[in-house]
Amino acid sequence: MPEAAVSRVLAALGPDRPVVVAVSGGGDSMALLHLVAEQAVGRVRAVTVDHGLRPEAAAEAEAVALACAALDVPHAVLRWDGAGRGNLQERAREARRRLIGAWACRQGASAVLLGHTADDQAETVLLRLARGSGVDGLAGMPEAFDAEGAAWRRPLLGITRGALRDWLRARGIGWAEDPSNADPRFDRARARAMMEALEGLGLTRERLLRTAGHMGRARATLAAQARTLAAERVREEGRDLLVPLDLLARIDADETAGRLLAAALMWVGGSPLRPRWEALRRLAAVVAAGRGATLAGCRVRRESGWARVSPEARNAAAPVRGPGESFAEGGALG
Numbered sequence: 440m441p442e443a444a445v446s447r448v449l450a451a452l453g454p455d456r457p458v459v460v461a462v463s464g465g466g467d468s469m470a471l472l473h474l475v476a477e478q479a480v481g482r483v484r485a486v487t488v489d490h491g492l493r494p495e496a497a498a499e500a501e502a503v504a505l506a507c508a509a510l511d512v513p514h515a516v517l518r519w520d521g522a523g524r525g526n527l528q529e530r531a532r533e534a535r536r537r538l539i540g541a542w543a544c545r546q547g548a549s550a551v552l553l554g555h556t557a558d559d560q561a562e563t564v565l566l567r568l569a570r571g572s573g574v575d576g577l578a579g580m581p582e583a584f585d586a587e588g589a590a591w592r593r594p595l596l597g598i599t600r601g602a603l604r605d606w607l608r609a610r611g612i613g614w615a616e617d618p619s620n621a622d623p624r625f626d627r628a629r630a631r632a633m634m635e636a637l638e639g640l641g642l643t644r645e646r647l648l649r650t651a652g653h654m655g656r657a658r659a660t661l662a663a664q665a666r667t668l669a670a671e672r673v674r675e676e677g678r679d680l681l682v683p684l685d686l687l688a689r690i691d692a693d694e695t696a697g698r699l700l701a702a703a704l705m706w707v708g709g710s711p712l713r714p715r716w717e718a719l720r721r722l723a724a725v726v727a728a729g730r731g732a733t734l735a736g737c738r739v740r741r742e743s744g745w746a747r748v749s750p751e752a753r754n755a756a757a758p759v760r761g762p763g764e765s766f767a768e769g770g771a772l773g
Contacts (some may be wrong), residue, residue, distance in 0.1 A: 440596050441606055445474045448552070448594040456549040459484045461506075461539055462514075464499035466614040467554035469506065469602040471595060473550060473612060476510040484546050484699035485514040488535045499615045506612075517542060526623060540587025550590040555580060558600040562630040563649040565637075573716060574694065575773075578658045579651035586711050587768065599644075662773025665698045673703070674745075680707055680766055681745040687723040702771040707748045708736030 444754050452458060460475050462468040462485045463570045476483050480718040485507045487500045498515045507514035517538040519531070544552045560579045567576035595603065606662050607614060636642065674681040680703045690697035700723065714722075714735045722739060725732040738749045766772075 441470065441474055441595060441603060442457050442478070443498060443600055445594045446478060448550075448592050449479055452549045452592070453483070456481050457484050457546050459486055459539070459543040459546060459551045460512075461485075461535075461551055461553055462487050463554075463617070464622075465554075465617055466501045466607060467556050467595065468561075469503075469612060469614040471554040472503075472506065472512070473510070473607075473608055473610070474594075476512055476679070481732050483510075484511045484543075484548065485512050486517060486539055486542055487514070488517045488538055490519050490534070493617075493619070495615070495618075497577065502613075502615060536586060537587055540589040543589045544587075547740045548589065548659040550592045553591060554595055555593045556595050556598055556600045556603060557648060558631075558644060559593050560596055560651060561644040564647045564651050565630050565633070565642075566626055569607050572599065574654050574657050574661060575713065575761070578654040579648075592681045593612045643763065645666060658773060661694055661698055661702070662675055664695045665702065668695055668699055668765050669702070669772060673699070673766060675766055678707060678750055680748045681742070682748060684727065684741065684744050685699050685744055686745055687727060690719060692725050698772070702769075702773075704735040704739075705771040706766050706769055707750055709750075710735050 449458070458475060458479055460468070460472050462472050464487070472485055485503065487503045489496045489500050504514050504516070519534045519538060534762075539551055564577055564579050567579075570576070580593060580596065582596055584591050619625055620628055620631065623632070623674060637643075668686075672683050672686065682700060682703055686693075686696045686699060690700060697716065697719055700719055704714055705711070712735075718734055722732050722734050726739050726741050726746050731738060731743050733739070733751055736751050738751050740747055740749075
């Protein structure tokens with residue numbers, strides 16, 4: 440039941456600070472808004488990002504504002520101008536996270552709650568399978584993560600989209616349908632359309648979710664092994680890390696060594712995004728040959744039997760670490 444799923448997350452967050460709900464106006468986020476408003480009375484803050492990409496966006500934001508007013512939930516609209524190059528949906532997603540994260544920090548929120556469902560998770564696994572993702576990618580979206588200075592939670596990952604629509608209809612709550620969800624120009628829309636066809640092959644939502652669960656457990660095991668390896672073999676010198684060269688030589692055959700190198704780059708460079716496997720392989724080959732290389736905001740060069748990972752001079756991002764946190768204890772390793 441969605442009520443129980445939301446209750447578990449709210450109980451873990453505690454009663455002392457506000458919680459932020461990201462609400463687009465679609466069915467999933469509208470259900471989440473009402474579920475949280477019922478259980479965290481007086482502590483809910485809602486936020487909508489208007490990307491300015493569709494003419495309906497302003498009206499949808501206004502509809503969310505009216506729903507929030509009826510629930511006595513403070514609501515803010517954040518706007519993004521969409522300027523820039525590259526994948527539009529990816530840039531919009533990054534902008535949304537950046538804007539909401541900063542706003543949630545200003546609210547003193549314990550977490551930002553997102554309305555992703557079991558269907559979103561299955562589609563994510565399918566898309567990552569098509570891209571040849573490894574263990575981390577096939578584990579799907581995490582239920583909890585930290586980014587942009589904020590904690591993020593996905594209470595509805597175990598609830599289907601259909602169950603939430605039924606919940607809304609039973610209560611007479613309306614929602615908006617985003618036409619981009621059915622636009623074949625976008626990967627996720629194509630994945631949704633493909634799901635029905637794939638069910639005939641046995642690749643159902645439930646089996647994709649089962650795969651995500653298996654891979655999530657594998658990821659946790661690999662992360663534990665990488666932390667042990669980091670504690671035993673990696674040296675810290677200020678903000679730099681020294682990684683043994685023999686570990687770089689093993690990344691093709693050893694998932695743990697590759698994970699450790701990726702985490703070292705994230706920890707030193709301050710990026711929350713794991714470098715792609717092919718980029719790690721190229722980096723390891725260049726450094727093994729005695730040349731320096733850059734990746735993920737880091738400069739990597741060979742020193743005797745070590746690869747020294749340092750921040751690039753232009754990289755002023757804070758490292759992904761807590762106060763006094765060592766690399767082996769840090770979140771970059773999973």
